[in-house]
Amino acid sequence: MKYGYFDQASREYVIDKPDTPAPWANYLGSPAYGAIISNNAGGYSFVKSGAAGRIIRYRFNEQDRPGRYIYLRDEETGDYWSASWQPVGKPLDQYKSVCRHGTGYTRIEADYKDIHSQVSYYVPHSTPEGAGADHEVWKVKITNNGKTPRKISCFGYAEFTCESFYEQDQVNLQYTQFITRTYFKDKFILQTINENCLNAVNESRVETRIFALAGAKVASFCGDRANFLGKYRDYGNPVSVEKGRLDGTLNYNMNPCGALHTAFELAPGKSAEFVFLLGQKRESQGNELAARYEDTTLPDREIAELKTYWHKKLDNLKVTTPNDNFNNMINTWNAYQCFITFVWSRAASLIYCGHRNGYGYRDTVQDIQGIIHLDPEMALDKIRFMISAQVNHGGALPLVKYTHNPGHENKPEDESYRRETGSPSYRADDTLWLFPTVWKYIAETGNSALLEEVIPYADFGEDTLFNHLKKAIGFSLNNLGIHGLPAGLHADWNDCLRLGAKGVSVFVALQLYYAFEIMIRLAKHKKDTATAKEMAELKERFGKIIEERCWDKDRFVRGITENDVTVGKGGDPEASIWLNPQSWAVISGFADEKRGKAVLDLVFKELNTRYGARLMSPSYRKHAFDGALALLFNPSTKENGGIFLQSQGWLILAEAFLGRGARALEYYLESCPAAQNDIADTRLMEPYAYSQFTESTDSPFEGRSHVHWLTGTASTVMVGCVEGILGLRPDIDGLCLAPSVPSDWKSFTMEKVFRGSKLNIKVNNPDGRECGCRKLTVNGTVMEGNYIPASILKPANEIIFDM
Numbered sequence: 001m002k003y004g005y006f007d008q009a010s011r012e013y014v015i016d017k018p019d020t021p022a023p024w025a026n027y028l029g030s031p032a033y034g035a036i037i038s039n040n041a042g043g044y045s046f047v048k049s050g051a052a053g054r055i056i057r058y059r060f061n062e063q064d065r066p067g068r069y070i071y072l073r074d075e076e077t078g079d080y081w082s083a084s085w086q087p088v089g090k091p092l093d094q095y096k097s098v099c100r101h102g103t104g105y106t107r108i109e110a111d112y113k114d115i116h117s118q119v120s121y122y123v124p125h126s127t128p129e130g131a132g133a134d135h136e137v138w139k140v141k142i143t144n145n146g147k148t149p150r151k152i153s154c155f156g157y158a159e160f161t162c163e164s165f166y167e168q169d170q171v172n173l174q175y176t177q178f179i180t181r182t183y184f185k186d187k188f189i190l191q192t193i194n195e196n197c198l199n200a201v202n203e204s205r206v207e208t209r210i211f212a213l214a215g216a217k218v219a220s221f222c223g224d225r226a227n228f229l230g231k232y233r234d235y236g237n238p239v240s241v242e243k244g245r246l247d248g249t250l251n252y253n254m255n256p257c258g259a260l261h262t263a264f265e266l267a268p269g270k271s272a273e274f275v276f277l278l279g280q281k282r283e284s285q286g287n288e289l290a291a292r293y294e295d296t297t298l299p300d301r302e303i304a305e306l307k308t309y310w311h312k313k314l315d316n317l318k319v320t321t322p323n324d325n326f327n328n329m330i331n332t333w334n335a336y337q338c339f340i341t342f343v344w345s346r347a348a349s350l351i352y353c354g355h356r357n358g359y360g361y362r363d364t365v366q367d368i369q370g371i372i373h374l375d376p377e378m379a380l381d382k383i384r385f386m387i388s389a390q391v392n393h394g395g396a397l398p399l400v401k402y403t404h405n406p407g408h409e410n411k412p413e414d415e416s417y418r419r420e421t422g423s424p425s426y427r428a429d430d431t432l433w434l435f436p437t438v439w440k441y442i443a444e445t446g447n448s449a450l451l452e453e454v455i456p457y458a459d460f461g462e463d464t465l466f467n468h469l470k471k472a473i474g475f476s477l478n479n480l481g482i483h484g485l486p487a488g489l490h491a492d493w494n495d496c497l498r499l500g501a502k503g504v505s506v507f508v509a510l511q512l513y514y515a516f517e518i519m520i521r522l523a524k525h526k527k528d529t530a531t532a533k534e535m536a537e538l539k540e541r542f543g544k545i546i547e548e549r550c551w552d553k554d555r556f557v558r559g560i561t562e563n564d565v566t567v568g569k570g571g572d573p574e575a576s577i578w579l580n581p582q583s584w585a586v587i588s589g590f591a592d593e594k595r596g597k598a599v600l601d602l603v604f605k606e607l608n609t610r611y612g613a614r615l616m617s618p619s620y621r622k623h624a625f626d627g628a629l630a631l632l633f634n635p636s637t638k639e640n641g642g643i644f645l646q647s648q649g650w651l652i653l654a655e656a657f658l659g660r661g662a663r664a665l666e667y668y669l670e671s672c673p674a675a676q677n678d679i680a681d682t683r684l685m686e687p688y689a690y691s692q693f694t695e696s697t698d699s700p701f702e703g704r705s706h707v708h709w710l711t712g713t714a715s716t717v718m719v720g721c722v723e724g725i726l727g728l729r730p731d732i733d734g735l736c737l738a739p740s741v742p743s744d745w746k747s748f749t750m751e752k753v754f755r756g757s758k759l760n761i762k763v764n765n766p767d768g769r770e771c772g773c774r775k776l777t778v779n780g781t782v783m784e785g786n787y788i789p790a791s792i793l794k795p796a797n798e799i800i801f802d803m
């Protein structure tokens with residue numbers, strides 16, 4: 001069953017069956033003001049922080065309620081419905097709904113009994129002052145498509161939280177229900193919080209929110225949720241909508257809301273247009289905002305501005321391959337998700353409530369990789385920020401607070417940091433992600449001067465970026481476990497591996513091996529021969545240990561516990577093969593081609609399923625070692641042998657590095673959301689967004705996917721496709737082209753912006769190869785090999801790559 005389709009030209013996903021198997025969401029806004037909205041207008045908004053800045057309420061793990069509701073009522077018959085199918089939920093044989101999720105906006109259209117409604121939800125890209133806007137807009141247009149005049153009432157409803165910290169709002173009712181008030185101010189409902197106390201101290205500190213109506217007259221209002229809904233009613237049948245009038249009650253204690261009613265008569269073919277506005281605003285700002293949107297054409301311009309902003313960014317790489325799902329995801333949806341994940345980390349979604357109030361170190365350093373090819377400047381800001389969250393001894397703050405203050409932060413050694421963030425100690429992998437990320441940024445831009453930039457440490461002191469990287473290596477070297485391999489510490493990439501104080505991680509060993517390689521490249525570029533030599537020696541030393549200790553007959557093992565028990569040996573009753581050490585043996589360059597192919601063939605045989613490769617197999621049931629927290633999960637779920645999709649991205653990359661394009665694309669398509677559009681009832685999740693994991697073969701719900709939007713999957717799959725399958729592999733001096741594609745890709749094109757130059761690349765593959773370069777021509781000149789020096793690029797370049 002499918003519920004919608006991709007409109008590629010407008011970069012929209014169109015949901016034309018509103019009873020989707022789960023709320024299918026979109027993101028609006030910017031770090032100044034975030035909003036999540038489902039195809040049924042469920043969701044919430046927050047100022048800066050999902051946890052601490054919540055302004056409208058959402059009940060998690062429930063029925064996608066409440067949200068940004070618009071109710072319509074026929075004044076003659078008393079019949080009422082909502083402009084999104086839910087919450088009223090009219091029978092779908094009488095009610096048609098089309099939701100278009102786009103880049104930074106969502107438009108929901110509905111047709112019911114000859115009345116057409118269209119509501120566009122968005123957060124403007126900028127304000128007249130140029131800053132990121134911190135209010136949201138619900139632009140409403142109601143049209144009478146019938147033959148007789150109609151009298152229609154429209155009600156907008158926003159349920160304010162009682163206090164901006166969402167958890168308090170949900171659970172500390174003996175307090176939060178007694179701190180808010182609402183007022184009616186001609187054009188809007190004004191809500192105040194702790195007004196009585198703060199007024200006494202400092203009026204300017206009173207927190208206020210507004211829900212306003214512009215472009216139409218307020219016919220009635222209500223500021224109290226209980227009165228809006230009525231006794232034993234729900235959002236689907238509010239008594240005030242049923243009656244056609246809001247009773248004017250304002251809240252004084254209990255639950256506030258903003259509800260505004262406007263009424264109009266529509267001749268056949270005529271429309272009414274008006275705008276609801278929501279934000280954390282003072283009364284005077286509310287007045288200004290409402291006045292600005294009296295011009296009801298402003299939203300059209302603001303939505304056009306949002307589209308221009310996003311589409312321009314996404315246009316920095318545009319591919320046209322024979323596979324439409326691939327094109328669609330790389331050009332729009334995977335790319336858009338990479339930006340969303342980059343901005344919101346793992347904070348706020350319909351699964352994450354915003355409680356993780358900061359950036360997970362490894363998560364964000366990896367997320368950066370997903371946008372480098374599209375917006376290297378944006379990536380650079382975050383690289384600087386993350387480097388400034390490295391601790392002077394080389395480790396990293398596992399959680400970087402939104403209020404991060406470089407040079408002055410507490411760290412896991414400090415009780416206060418542990419209390420505040422819940423992160424008890426260092427992870428083994430955190431700073432090792434910096435190596436591929438910094439490398440990708442420098443290679444994309446050529447900006448190697450970044451290596452000399454001085455950036456503070458989180459706790460004290462400062463250093464050049466290059467020295468920060470050296471310290472990261474130092475941290476791993478200072479934290480070795482048994483056999484001289486890197487200790488697993490609190491965990492490595494896998495949150496569920498506690499290998500013990502001296503237990504060691506093979507994944508980290510391979511990451512470290514790769515880090516040495518990147519350091520050699522960077523040091524050579526800097527002409528720092530001493531460091532290059534030191535890194536080469538370390539690489540060799542660790543290479544030997546990996547060879548001796550991390551290999552078991554036909555596979556790389558996953559780790560060794562402090563009791564010297566090897567995890568992931570062939571023949572083990574459970575967890576005998578793990579995906580990441582095999583793919584990372586290839587990515588890190590440790591495994592040569594022959595061995596790489598052999599271990600990835602084993603992966604294909606032992607771990608692959610129709611929805612992707614499992615993280616390990618068999619799942620833990622009875623034979624888990626003491627620190628195997630994956631045992632907490634049901635078999636084939638999350639880290640316990642589920643298809644952990646972030647790892648699927650590395651697998652795609654590794655296969656592509658080996659030149660096995662068919663296999664790479666096969667893995668890609670197994671887990672590609674767009675390719676699963678027509679099995680929505682199996683997958684449940686949005687067909688335009690990646691999930692964290694998919695339940696696998698042990699589960700009665702094989703194929704069901706979970707944890708939408710905010711996941712490292714977005715960036716690893718993007719890298720797997722851009723660097724892997726498409727073979728766009730820049731280095732400091734230019735661009736290496738090495739596509740790795742299935743043999744039936746007989747030709748394809750890529751338009752890429754690279755260091756300010758436009759590259760129009762045409763790949764010809766008449767003989768149906770999977771990799772290799774026969775001839776590379778740039779602006780008519782045949783190149784040596786498959787490399788384009790940046791120095792020869794013109795503003796626009798015609799590039800022909802013959803495979």
Ligand code: GLC
Nearest residue numbers: 346360363493494495496639
């Ligand atoms: C989740 C976490 C991430 C971790 C991964 C594997 O995605 O956000 O930090 O690496 O799980 O355990």
